[in-house]
Amino acid sequence: MNEKRADCIFNGSEYCRLVRICSRCDVGKLDPELEKVLLDDIEHKLATFPQQTRDMAQGDLCRLCKGETREADCYAVVELARPESGSDMITSFAPALVPVCKKCRGRYSFSRNAGWIMASLFTLAMLIVLSVTAIREFFVGISPLTLPGLLAASAALGYLIGHLIGRIGRAGVNMHIMSLDELKAARAAGWEPVFASGKEPKVLFSYEALPDIAELLKKRIDTHQA
Numbered sequence: 001m002n003e004k005r006a007d008c009i010f011n012g013s014e015y016c017r018l019v020r021i022c023s024r025c026d027v028g029k030l031d032p033e034l035e036k037v038l039l040d041d042i043e044h045k046l047a048t049f050p051q052q053t054r055d056m057a058q059g060d061l062c063r064l065c066k067g068e069t070r071e072a073d074c075y076a077v078v079e080l081a082r083p084e085s086g087s088d089m090i091t092s093f094a095p096a097l098v099p100v101c102k103k104c105r106g107r108y109s110f111s112r113n114a115g116w117i118m119a120s121l122f123t124l125a126m127l128i129v130l131s132v133t134a135i136r137e138f139f140v141g142i143s144p145l146t147l148p149g150l151l152a153a154s155a156a157l158g159y160l161i162g163h164l165i166g167r168i169g170r171a172g173v174n175m176h177i178m179s180l181d182e183l184k185a186a187r188a189a190g191w192e193p194v195f196a197s198g199k200e201p202k203v204l205f206s207y208e209a210l211p212d213i214a215e216l217l218k219k220r221i222d223t224h225q226a
């Protein structure tokens with residue numbers, strides 16, 4: 001029942017995994033003419049997406065290593081978007097897949113989140129200290145505002161320390177993903193990160209490369225024509 005059609009272009013993709021059963025899927029059943037229309041549409045949307053940005057996913061080496069470059073084991077996914085020329089309503093989306101090694105993935109994520117992680121830990125530690133009745137009553141005796149003040153101060157101190165540790169953790173990893181040539185090229189062509197916090201885009205890590213649908217469609221159409 002769960003058998004997958006071997007010739008489907010979406011076979012093996014995340015989309016295919018989610019749909020699970022071919023009988024529930026419409027996308028894989030498009031007729032060849034519709035596939036051509038779909039391909040034209042995708043190619044039209046990707047026409048301004050630099051080939052070098054598209055090809056980035058093919059690389060075997062980590063793009064965030066500083067100094068010695070390690071082998072990549074996952075992708076940093078940066079979702080990019082570009083408003084279609086002549087339309088305020090339609091926006092094209094395309095992900096840039098940046099090959100990244102295990103070490104850089106850990107350092108990058110930790111470095112960006114260390115402030116909040118440490119703020120939570122420090123607040124938790126202060127809550128545990130204040131759960132001791134004698135200590136809590138001592139501070140309440142000074143002023144009822146002491147308790148929220150202490151919690152806020154712990155969070156702030158934790159954030160600051162986390163931020164500093166994060167800065168140290170950055171050594172050896174390029175934290176500015178948008179400084180990569182392929183992403184600069186995308187930006188120059190009008191593709192901007194969809195989600196950003198501050199100057200840096202939000203980055204998700206994925207172990208599976210998203211299939212290049214345009215390439216898959218091309219292959220499939222060629223097979224039809226052969």
Ligand SMILES: [Zn+2]
Binds near residue numbers: 062065066070102105
């Ligand atoms: Zn690396």
